Amino acid sequence: xxxxxxxxxxxxxxxxxxxxxxxxxxxxxxxxxxxxxxxxxxxxxxxxxxxxxxxxxxxxxxxxxxxxxxxxxxxxxxxxxxxxxxxxxxxxxxxxxxxxxxxxxxxxxxxxxxxxxxxxxxxxxxxxxxxxxxxxxxxxxxxxxxxxxxxxxxxxxxxxxxxxxxxxxxxxxxxxxxxxxxxxxxxxxxxxxxxxxxxxxxxxxxxxxxxx
Amino acid sequence: xxxxxxxxxxxxxxxxxxxxxxxxxxxxxxxxxxxxxxxxxxxxxxxxxxxxxxxxxxxxxxxxxxxxxxxxxxxxxxxxxxxxxxxxxxxxxxxxxxxxxxxxxxxxxxxxxxxxxxxxxxxxxxxxxxxxxxxxxxxxxxxxxxxxxxxxxxxxxxxxxxxxxxxxxxxxxxxxxxxxxxxxxxxxxxxxxxxxxxxxxxxxxxxxxxxxxxxxxxxxxxxxxxxxxxxxxxxxxxxxxxxxxxxxxxxxxxxxxxxxxxxxxxxxxxxxxxxxxxxxxxxxxxxxxxxxxxxxxxxxxxxxxxxxxxxxxxxxxxxxxxxxxxxxxxxxxxxxxxxxxxxxxxxxxxxxxxxxxxxxxxxxxxxxxxxxxxxxxxxxxxxxxxxxxxxxxxx
Numbered sequence: 198x199x200x201x202x203x204x205x206x207x208x209x210x211x212x213x214x215x216x217x218x219x220x221x222x223x224x225x226x227x228x229x230x231x232x233x234x235x236x237x238x239x240x241x242x243x244x245x246x247x248x249x250x251x252x253x254x255x256x257x258x259x260x261x262x263x264x265x266x267x268x269x270x271x272x273x274x275x276x277x278x279x280x281x282x283x284x285x286x287x288x289x290x291x292x293x294x295x296x297x298x299x300x301x302x303x304x305x306x307x308x309x310x311x312x313x314x315x316x317x318x319x320x321x322x323x324x325x326x327x328x329x330x331x332x333x334x335x336x337x338x339x340x341x342x343x344x345x346x347x348x349x350x351x352x353x354x355x356x357x358x359x360x361x362x363x364x365x366x367x368x369x370x371x372x373x374x375x376x377x378x379x380x381x382x383x384x385x386x387x388x389x390x391x392x393x394x395x396x397x398x399x400x401x402x403x404x405x406x407x408x409x
Numbered sequence: 410x411x412x413x414x415x416x417x418x419x420x421x422x423x424x425x426x427x428x429x430x431x432x433x434x435x436x437x438x439x440x441x442x443x444x445x446x447x448x449x450x451x452x453x454x455x456x457x458x459x460x461x462x463x464x465x466x467x468x469x470x471x472x473x474x475x476x477x478x479x480x481x482x483x484x485x486x487x488x489x490x491x492x493x494x495x496x497x498x499x500x501x502x503x504x505x506x507x508x509x510x511x512x513x514x515x516x517x518x519x520x521x522x523x524x525x526x527x528x529x530x531x532x533x534x535x536x537x538x539x540x541x542x543x544x545x546x547x548x549x550x551x552x553x554x555x556x557x558x559x560x561x562x563x564x565x566x567x568x569x570x571x572x573x574x575x576x577x578x579x580x581x582x583x584x585x586x587x588x589x590x591x592x593x594x595x596x597x598x599x600x601x602x603x604x605x606x607x608x609x610x611x612x613x614x615x616x617x618x619x620x621x622x623x624x625x626x627x628x629x630x631x632x633x634x635x636x637x638x639x640x641x642x643x644x645x646x647x648x649x650x651x652x653x654x655x656x657x658x659x660x661x662x663x664x665x666x667x668x669x670x671x672x673x674x675x676x677x678x679x680x681x682x683x684x685x686x687x688x689x690x691x692x693x694x695x696x697x698x699x700x701x702x703x704x705x706x707x708x709x710x711x712x713x714x715x716x717x718x719x720x721x722x723x724x725x726x727x728x729x730x731x732x733x734x735x736x737x738x739x740x741x742x743x744x745x746x747x748x749x750x751x752x753x754x755x756x757x758x759x760x761x762x763x764x765x766x767x768x769x770x771x772x773x774x775x776x777x778x779x780x781x782x783x784x785x786x787x788x789x790x791x792x793x794x795x796x797x798x799x800x801x802x803x804x
Contacts, residue, residue: 213721213725216721217721220449220453223455
């Protein structure tokens with residue numbers, strides 16, 4: 198620093214220039230919220246919905262996977278035997294209660310669901326006057342579906358008319374592991390209940406001695 | 410009716426009008442200055458500022474006022490109740506009192522209606538001394554408030570405030586002594602008149618630029634404005650001395666602070682920038698109809714510009730550290746103001762041309778700068794390296 202800078206005055210003048218420039222060349226970045234709604238990313242995780250299938254029935258099969266996966270333990274489901282005229286499933290949720298206040302909106306229920314019945318929507322302004330009001334039951338969650346199904350931000354992420362990925366488990370192609378497995382790997386030698394068949398590792402358990 | 414009016418002294422009526430006008434205008438103006446400050450801060454930070462109450466938020470002051478009045482008024486359980494309640498009042502009273510001797514418009518000018526007098530207490534011969542005496546009392550409000558709150562942050566804030574105000578009182582007073590010597594008066598009206606009759610180049614800014622800088626800096630510190638607002642530094646002290654204050658009592662502290670800013674701005678303009686005087690437009694010779702209104706507007710415009718500068722500086726300069734604050738006062742401002750006073754004395758004693766004071770002030774500033782830069786360079790040169798320091802610590 199030279200003498201001139203050390204007198205502190207040029208710094209003040211420079212600073213004043215900056216602040217005055219912002220006043221004269223005023224370009225606010227504030228979003229006027231109630232009038233201007235925010236543009237949310239497509240993967241935004243808001244209030245949940247329970248999807249309906251093509252016949253308007255609740256898609257959920259009460260498998261409890263979402264309740265198991267939920268880290269906040271906010272989903273409680275009571276399963277009941279499906280009515281006889283629902284031939285494609287064994288069970289359906291007699292009650293399905295999701296505590297929106299307890300939920301941490303992590304989206305793990307959505308990932309766990311084998312039939313893509315529970316999904317998180319773009320609804321972010323969830324308010325209520327009591328805690329009881331925000332315990333969303335099955336009907337409320339279905340109502341959220343009816344409200345959001347035509348919203349371009351909340352497309353149905355499932356193929357319409359089918360239960361979901363788990364419904365056609367038998368016809369799905371087997372997946373290759375994310376990383377290549379060689380016969381020498383411990384994971385390849387484990388006596389797992391399912392055998393992984395891949396093109397470069399055709400029959401790992403045929404000859405244990407050779408693998409070793 | 411005439412009989413009754415006869416017994417009422419004219420002076421009393423004029424003074425009452427002056428008081429009502431000053432206090433009323435002050436409170437109204439402060440509420441809108443707060444809005445202006447919030448707006449300016451917002452613009453400087455690319456925000457919008459208050460814009461919900463009325464168009465562009467122009468009714469925000471009313472909402473603020475209503476909120477201040479309606480909020481719950483909390484008095485902490487272990488607070489000293491009497492002092493806790495008295496502190497905001499003292500803070501506002503003292504700063505308001507200082508305004509009594511400040512002319513807020515043209516005084517002693519032809520054409521002003523008889524019932525208007527733009528000063529509450531005219532012809533106070535020790536006006537400057539009165540202002541400094543009374544405004545430095547405002548630190549009582551801060552100290553009592555901080556102490557009576559029975560809260561460690563409040564107490565720390567109050568301690569800082571007292572140290573700061575006492576330190577900056579000295580350069581504040583000494584910077585104005587130069588003007589008092591040059592004008593050989595302590596009467597603010599008198600100082601204003603001298604500048605007005607002398608013309609543009611007789612504004613005391615031209616002979617006392619250094620004093621102006623010192624005065625402005627110290628006055629900002631006195632008013633606890635942002636580069637020097639260590640007494641309420643949010644990051645360290647929650648809210649400083651007014652941590653425990655809520656609703657109207659907090660508002661009184663706030664009003665006191667703003668009154669201080671306004672008084673300071675008026676003083677800066679009147680002492681250094683010629684008050685209501687402006688070449689060609691408003692001079693003592695201008696005798697056109699309504700000249701006094703123009704003079705009033707000139708004065709208020711100048712004051713407004715100073716206030717805006719203070720607000721701009723608020724978001725321009727980061728807050729000082731406490732040791733920097735003390736260093737600035739004791740190592741820079743006090744010696745400089747002393748030297749400035751000495752220069753004025755020398756010039757007056759030997760009857761030199763007083764225009765010499767301008768270059769002398771700049772010279773003093775440069776010398777002070779060179780000295781402080783030299784010290785800093787020497788300190789940097791002899792600063793032990795990290796390796797040496799760590800070695801020292803180990804052994």
